[in-house]
Amino acid sequence: MTTATLTRANPLTGGRRRDGIASAVFAGLLWLCLALICVFLFFMLAVIVQKGVARLDLNLITKQPSKIRPETAGVQSALLGTLWVGGITALIAMPLGIAAAVYLEEYANPAKWWNRAIELNIQNLAAVPAVIYGILTLGFIVRGPVSIGAVVMAGGVALALLILPVIIITTREALRSVPREIRDGSLALGATQWQTTWRQVLPAAVPGIATGSILAMSRAIGEAAPLILVGATTFVTFNPDGVLSKYTTLPVQIYNLVPQDRQAFRDLAYAAILLLIVVLLAMNAVAIWLRNRYQRRW
Amino acid sequence: MTNVEPDLATVPETVGAAGAPHQIHVELGDRGNHRVPAGEPDGVIELANLEVFYDKFLAVSGVDMLFGSKEITALIGPSGCGKSTVLRCLNRMNDLVPGAHVFGDVRFHGVDMYGPGVDVIEVRRRIGMVFQKPNPFPKSIYDNVAYGPRVTGMKTDNMDDVVEQALHGAALWDEVKDKLKQSAFGLSGGQQQRLCIARTIATSPEVILMDEPCSALDPIATAKIEDLMVDLAKTYTIIIVTHNMQQAARVSHRTAFFTAAADEHGQRTGRLVEFDNTGKIFGNPADQRTEAYITGRFG
Amino acid sequence: MTTSRSTAETAGGRSSGSGRPPAWRGSTIDLGQQHPRYGERVIKVILVGAAWLSVAVTIGIVVSLLAPTVTFFTHVGLGAFLFGTEWTGGFGNKFVWDDKSWGVLPLVVATAIVTVIALAVAVPLGLGAAIYLSEYASERVRKVLKPVLEVLAGIPTVVYGFLALTIFTPILANLVQFNTIHNMLSPGIVMGFMIVPTVASLGEDAMSAVPLALRQGSYALGANRMKTTLRVVFPAALSGIVAAIVLGISRAVGETMIVTIAAGSRAQLTFDPREGAQTMTGFIAQIASGDAPQGSPVYYSLFAVGALLFAVTLLINLASIRLVRKYRQVY
Numbered sequence: 001m002t003t004a005t006l007t008r009a010n011p012l013t014g015g016r017r018r019d020g021i022a023s024a025v026f027a028g029l030l031w032l033c034l035a036l037i038c039v040f041l042f043f044m045l046a047v048i049v050q051k052g053v054a055r056l057d058l059n060l061i062t063k064q065p066s067k068i069r070p071e072t073a074g075v076q077s078a079l080l081g082t083l084w085v086g087g088i089t090a091l092i093a094m095p096l097g098i099a100a101a102v103y104l105e106e107y108a109n110p111a112k113w114w115n116r117a118i119e120l121n122i123q124n125l126a127a128v129p130a131v132i133y134g135i136l137t138l139g140f141i142v143r144g145p146v147s148i149g150a151v152v153m154a155g156g157v158a159l160a161l162l163i164l165p166v167i168i169i170t171t172r173e174a175l176r177s178v179p180r181e182i183r184d185g186s187l188a189l190g191a192t193q194w195q196t197t198w199r200q201v202l203p204a205a206v207p208g209i210a211t212g213s214i215l216a217m218s219r220a221i222g223e224a225a226p227l228i229l230v231g232a233t234t235f236v237t238f239n240p241d242g243v244l245s246k247y248t249t250l251p252v253q254i255y256n257l258v259p260q261d262r263q264a265f266r267d268l269a270y271a272a273i274l275l276l277i278v279v280l281l282a283m284n285a286v287a288i289w290l291r292n293r294y295q296r297r298w
Numbered sequence: 299m300t301n302v303e304p305d306l307a308t309v310p311e312t313v314g315a316a317g318a319p320h321q322i323h324v325e326l327g328d329r330g331n332h333r334v335p336a337g338e339p340d341g342v343i344e345l346a347n348l349e350v351f352y353d354k355f356l357a358v359s360g361v362d363m364l365f366g367s368k369e370i371t372a373l374i375g376p377s378g379c380g381k382s383t384v385l386r387c388l389n390r391m392n393d394l395v396p397g398a399h400v401f402g403d404v405r406f407h408g409v410d411m412y413g414p415g416v417d418v419i420e421v422r423r424r425i426g427m428v429f430q431k432p433n434p435f436p437k438s439i440y441d442n443v444a445y446g447p448r449v450t451g452m453k454t455d456n457m458d459d460v461v462e463q464a465l466h467g468a469a470l471w472d473e474v475k476d477k478l479k480q481s482a483f484g485l486s487g488g489q490q491q492r493l494c495i496a497r498t499i500a501t502s503p504e505v506i507l508m509d510e511p512c513s514a515l516d517p518i519a520t521a522k523i524e525d526l527m528v529d530l531a532k533t534y535t536i537i538i539v540t541h542n543m544q545q546a547a548r549v550s551h552r553t554a555f556f557t558a559a560a561d562e563h564g565q566r567t568g569r570l571v572e573f574d575n576t577g578k579i580f581g582n583p584a585d586q587r588t589e590a591y592i593t594g595r596f597g
Numbered sequence: 598m599t600t601s602r603s604t605a606e607t608a609g610g611r612s613s614g615s616g617r618p619p620a621w622r623g624s625t626i627d628l629g630q631q632h633p634r635y636g637e638r639v640i641k642v643i644l645v646g647a648a649w650l651s652v653a654v655t656i657g658i659v660v661s662l663l664a665p666t667v668t669f670f671t672h673v674g675l676g677a678f679l680f681g682t683e684w685t686g687g688f689g690n691k692f693v694w695d696d697k698s699w700g701v702l703p704l705v706v707a708t709a710i711v712t713v714i715a716l717a718v719a720v721p722l723g724l725g726a727a728i729y730l731s732e733y734a735s736e737r738v739r740k741v742l743k744p745v746l747e748v749l750a751g752i753p754t755v756v757y758g759f760l761a762l763t764i765f766t767p768i769l770a771n772l773v774q775f776n777t778i779h780n781m782l783s784p785g786i787v788m789g790f791m792i793v794p795t796v797a798s799l800g801e802d803a804m805s806a807v808p809l810a811l812r813q814g815s816y817a818l819g820a821n822r823m824k825t826t827l828r829v830v831f832p833a834a835l836s837g838i839v840a841a842i843v844l845g846i847s848r849a850v851g852e853t854m855i856v857t858i859a860a861g862s863r864a865q866l867t868f869d870p871r872e873g874a875q876t877m878t879g880f881i882a883q884i885a886s887g888d889a890p891q892g893s894p895v896y897y898s899l900f901a902v903g904a905l906l907f908a909v910t911l912l913i914n915l916a917s918i919r920l921v922r923k924y925r926q927v928y
Contacts, residue, residue, distance in 0.1 A: 033725025129851025222753030
């Protein structure tokens with residue numbers, strides 16, 4: 001195989017040249033893919049900023065939605081609705097998700113069929129369409145057995161169920177990255193399983209869990225589909241004052257503005273989109289920073 | 299450190315004197331009386347017909363042994379001979395391996411350690427363990443040592459005293475007394491391993507198991523730990539797995555030699571070949587396989 | 598016995614031992630539990646409960662879909678639903694079953710067309726990005742590109758939908774003749790970009806899992822990077838790559854907001870992507886956000902369509918999970 005060394009040194013020989021061209025074309029195509037993705041993203045962001053910045057004023061967050069005066073209307077009720085629903089989502093999904101992940105990673109015997117079934121079930125739930133969680137919450141919480149109506153709590157439950165599998169999966173990954181030796185060291189000292197989990201494993205996994213949870217929360221905050229089914233589309237011009245209050249959220253408010261095709265409504269919609277994107281990108285940035293900051297301490 | 303020059307593997311005393319890179323080995327040799335136990339071990343831990351399976355795979359079979367209290371017993375043998383598996387049976391760390399099954403008797407003070415009503419937490423509190431790779435917790439030096447007493451609910455008048463005594467016991471106090479609140483990860487490998495020993499003795503165990511405690515350390519750190527082991531044996535029963543035959547010869551009172559034999563399906567099962575006073579094992583082994591191993595012709 | 602995952606088995610599978618009296622003649626000790634640890638048990642019950650909750654969620658989904666769906670099928674034949682070519686559930690008297698056609702094919706076909714368009718965008722771009730990230734990119738380039746993909750994945754779908762309607766449809770209208778503002782092409786393309794991060798990150802995982810030794814073997818034989826990628830890495834990672842695409846299909850089929858906003862709400866059987874047509878998810882969102890009195894036929898049909906959607910995505914997801922496990926097992 002003398003040609004092996006010639007490949008790079010002498011690329012001008014017959015077949016090698018064709019290889020070189022094909023190779024360059026292939027690399028060029030890969031570049032093109034990435035360029036297209038980047039162009040699309042930056043084009044979108046540019047459009048949002050350009051169209052949204054005009055109405056990104058104080059009115060946006062201090063005024064309520066209006067069907068009559070879009071020029072000065074805001075989205076305050078939706079912004080506060082997003083905070084309320086997001087808070088409930090976090091309060092439900094994070095403890096449940098982390099607890100389930102701790103069970104699967106620290107306690108469960110993976111050889112048992114029921115634990116494998118739980119695992120398969122969670123993997124599937126992570127890919128169930130968001131709108132299905134809306135149907136579930138509609139059937140059990142809004143109407144049906146609980147029947148609390150189309151209120152903040154229902155929205156929070158719907159989004160919590162939606163991101164629960166995501167939190168379980170990312171928390172498991174964070175727990176798995178804590179070295180076995182830490183657990184062994186603790187157990188060998190006579191610590192119980194829970195002492196080991198609570199005092200050693202969970203603290204060591206906090207950065208990973210936080211990163212995953214923030215990303216999951218940003219997904220919940222941007223989600224509209226399940227909330228449409230649990231009554232967030234009501235036209236609400238007052239701020240929610242509790243978990244049983246009527247509500248709307250930012251993404252749903254944006255959806256509500258779609259049929260209004262007067263320019264003033266479009267400007268308002270783009271300003272709301274810009275506001276939503278800024279919040280979500282900030283959350284993403286925190287998550288990415290956390291991940292880079294605390295990656296692999298051992 | 300795993301290859302032994304044949305001329306060193308005669309009697310342990312001469313190993314210390316002739317082959318020692320450090321002064322300490324000669325010292326060890328001088329502790330002659332201490333190092334030659336009289337008679338049979340008292341059997342504070344007893345193995346009878348021990349068998350360990352990992353799922354269907356028989357890892358260790360037919361081990362009968364008595365461990366003596368306040369002695370250092372070394373388990374040696376080639377890789378895969380099951381010596382670490384045996385060690386991990388002694389404080390039920392094997393329970394943590396999915397699919398591990400232990401058959402036969404493992405007795406501690408005559409009590410069946412795998413019997414009904416036995417609490418693994420209680421077992422591990424009394425039988426501590428030091429691992430191959432130093433594994434301090436990502437906490438301060440102080441919290442590392444205080445962790446065991448805290449989680450086991452040990453009644454202490456003053457935790458500071460417990461920590462100081464444990465660090466003294468592990469010959470680490472002078473090196474860390476001014477930085478107890480600093481992260482344990484700032485220590486050198488050898489210091490980390492001694493911290494792990496301090497952490498273990500802080501819970502006042504009776505037995506300390508050591509699974510190749512020096513294999514990740516340099517010769518100077520190794521020497522310090524060996525020194526420490528001899529010291530600790532005045533108070534604790536120590537059982538050590540080591541790849542390093544010189545180490546076994548230098549520090550232990552008794553040595554057990556394990557090897558693995560393949561069955562007709564090619565499955566290798568660990569067995570105990572010979573167990574005797576260290577001087578006997580290294581000076582005049584009864585079994586040819588032992589002699590072959592310690593003279594470097596096998597393994 | 599609460600502490601370890603195999604204690605129960607170990608104790609259960611244990612023989613009685615040698616029966617020989619112990620050699621120890623010294624003091625005896627008590628290895629029993631020194632104080633009860635009720636807290637440990639309570640915590641374990643809580644953790645187990647949290648894990649089983651996920652199963653309860655699945656059961657809840659099935660139950661919440663099934664009961665109304667059964668009611669629906671007492672009025673509408675299964676065949677008429679699955680193979681009917683006309684869907685007029687929203688028309689006529691709201692509380693009468695018989696004056697409507699309940700053929701779900703228009704919704705299914707619209708879903709399929711949008712999915713195909715989305716995949717036509719997402720598969721080449723996503724795999725191109727995956728190959729680049731796994732085989733070509735330097736660490737510095739990766740540090741820039743990964744966040745780009747993450748931001749793309751983090752943009753809410755309602756925003757994609759809004760831009761598809763107000764920006765991309767007008768742009769595409771310069772190239773293609775649309776009859777109405779609603780069409781399937783624009784949401785399909787935008788959805789494709791939305792799915793790119795899914796395909797790219799799963800595809801990259803699969804290719805990164807291919808052992809370095811395989812690549813080195815190929816380079817040692819004189820193959821260049823392209824040949825190594827296409828003839829060694831790509832085939833070796835195939836099941837993972839297919840899983841990435843399959844999961845992309847699942848996302849496309851289940852995506853709601855983009856199609857609800859930009860593909861319109863006309864349920865019509867058409868294969869022309871320039872036409873607007875309602876998808877399964879679009880129908881669910883439209884009925885839910887508007888005028889479906891509880892107990893009306895169209896209300897029940899929402900659940901029937903939801904059940905079909907769930908069944909389809911379940912099959913797709915299980916296929917994807919299987920494929921991922923396959924490549925995880927190999928490497």
